[in-house]
Amino acid sequence: MASAIGSPFPDRRARPRLWMVFAAVGVAGFVLTLAGLSFVRVYDNQLIRQTETELIAQGAVVAEVYRSVLRQQVDPAHYGRVSTARWPYPVPDDKRLRPILPSLKASDAPLPPDETPEPSHLPAERHAREAGTLLSPMLEQVRATTLAGIRVVDSEGVVVASSSAELLGTSLADRPEVQRALQGEPTSVLRRRYAEPEDTPLASLSRDTGIRVSVALPVLEGERVWGAVVLARTPMTFAKAMYADRWNLTATGLVLLGAVGLMSLAAAALVGRPVRALVKQTRAIAASAPSGFEPVARPVVAELAELSEALAGMATALRDRNQYIRSFAANVSHEFKTPLASIQGAVELLRDSADVMSPEQRARFLANVDADARRLTRLVQRLLELARADSMTATPARVELAPLLEGLATRARAEGVADVQVTPGPAGLAVALPAEVLDDVLWQLVTNARQHGGEGVRVGLAVESDGAGPVRVVVRDNGRGISEANQARIFDAFFTTARERGGTGLGLTIAQSMLRAFGAGLELLPSQAQGTGATFAVVAPAPVTQRK
Known part of the structure; x- marks a missing residue:
C-alpha cells in the first residue's frame, strides 16, 4: 500500500508557473497599451513640430526677403526698434548663425483662438508698407502651396503684407507671440481653432483640427528689429495621418491581428491543451485505464504538471488501497473461515452424537470450540487495533x-x-x-x-x-x-x-x-x-x- 500520495515518476523540469503566464499576459497588455499611448503622444508631438519646422523655414525666407527689400530704402542704423530680448536658442561659435529650433509639444496649453484683428489706428510705416506691397502677391502664391497663413507686420505690429488681402492694415500687436517677436525673440505657440462650416472630416489636410500652430519670427538687422513675420497653420493630426495612410495601416493591422491570433493559439497550447489532457487523465482514472496512472506528457505549466503528478499519485494510491482492501478482505475471510468451520463441525457432532459420546470426548470438542472462539476474539481485537492504527x-x-x-x-x-x-x-x-x-x-x-x-x-x-x-x-x-x-x-x-x-x-x-x-x-x-x-x-x- 502506498505510504503517501505522489507521482511515482515525478518530472522536475523547470516550467513557468501559471501566475507567471497570466502576469506575462497582463504585463504585455499593459506595455502594449502604454506603448500605444506613448506612440500617439510622440507622434502628435512629431506632427506639431513638423508643422512648426515648416513654418519656421517659410518665415525665415519671408523675413530675409522683407529685410532685403527694406534695406534698399532705409538707414539700417536708425530704422525700427532696438532688440531687447536675448536669443533663446544656443548660438554656435560662428556668430553669423542664429538657429531657430522647434519647441512646441502636444501637451502645451493652447492660447485662445485668433480674433478677427481690428484695423489699426496707426498707419503703417511708409517704407514697410511699400515693401509689403511687393511681397503680398508672393505670399498669396506661397499660401496656395503650403496652406499657411502668412502676415508681415512693421515694428508697431501693423500688417503690411499678407497672404489674405483683407488683413492688410490691421494690427496684431496685442498677440503675445507678436509682442515677443517685436522684442527680438522668435516665438511659437498653439492656439485653439474655431470650427468652420466648410470643415470636412479626416480627408482635409488643413482642417478638422482643434488647434493651430502660430510662429512669429523677428525681422532682424543687427541688434534692431524691423518687424516680424507671423505664420499660422493647422498641423496634421494622428487621426488624419492614419486616414492618409489607411491602406498600409490596414495591411499592418491584419499582420498584427494574425500575430495576436498566433499568440492566442500559443496561450491555448500553454493552458488549454494540458487542461484537456488532465480531463482525459481523470476519465482514464475513473475507467481504471493504465493511462490514468501516468502524468500528462509535456504539461508546459508547472502547476498543471504538479496537478497531473498528484492525480497520477492519487490514482496509484487508490489502486494500491483497493488492492490492499481486497487482499485484506480475503485474508480476514480466510482467517475467520477456519475457526468458524471448526466450531460449526463441533456443534454438529455434539448435536448429532452427544448421547453416545463419552465425557472426555464431549470435553475435547467443547475445548476446541472454546479455543476457536478465543482465536476469533483475538482476531477481532487485533483488527480493531489495526483500524485504530491506520486512522x-x-x-x-x-x-x-x-x-x-x-x-x-x-x-x-x-x-x-x-x-x-x-x-x-x-x-x-x-x-x-x-x-x-x-x-x-x-x-x-x-x-x-x-x-x-x-x-x-x-x-x-x-x-x-x-x-x-x-x-x-x-x-x-x-x-x-x-x-x-x-x-x-x-x-x-x-x-x-x-x-x-x-x-x-x-x-x-x-x-x-x-x-x-x-x-x-x-x-x-x-x-x-x-x-x-x-x-x-x-x-x-x-x-x-x-x-x-
Missing part, C-alpha cells in the same frame, strides 16, 4: 528513551516474558513519538522474541544515534531467527509462523501503521548468520527542539 492522527509528542526502556525491561522480567538487557543512549535522548506508541511497539517485539524463541530467549534493547539524524532503537534476540523466505513477508498482514501458539500475524502490521502516522518506521535488519536471532530497529525522528 491514527499524529500529534506533537516527545518521550525520553532511557526511562521507557528501563520500565519495559522491568515489566518483561516481572511477567517472565524474556531476559531483557538495556543499553541506553545518551542521557536525555528523546524521540518524537508518544510514550504509549513506542511502548506498544517495543513490547510487541519483545513478546514476538519469546513466542518464536522460547522461554530462554534473551533480548537486548540498544539505542543508536549520531546526534544529527533519526534515532534508532534496536531490538535483538538470540532465537532461531527468520528464514530468508519469510523475511520478505514478515510485515504482511496475517502472515505468522506461530498460528498454533495463537499468533494472528497482525502484530508487526499494527506496529508499522502506528509508527507511520508519526513519520517513524520499523525495519528488519540483516542477521550476521542464519539461526543467530532476529534484529529489528524502530527508526524515529528526534524532537524538533533537539535539532541544531
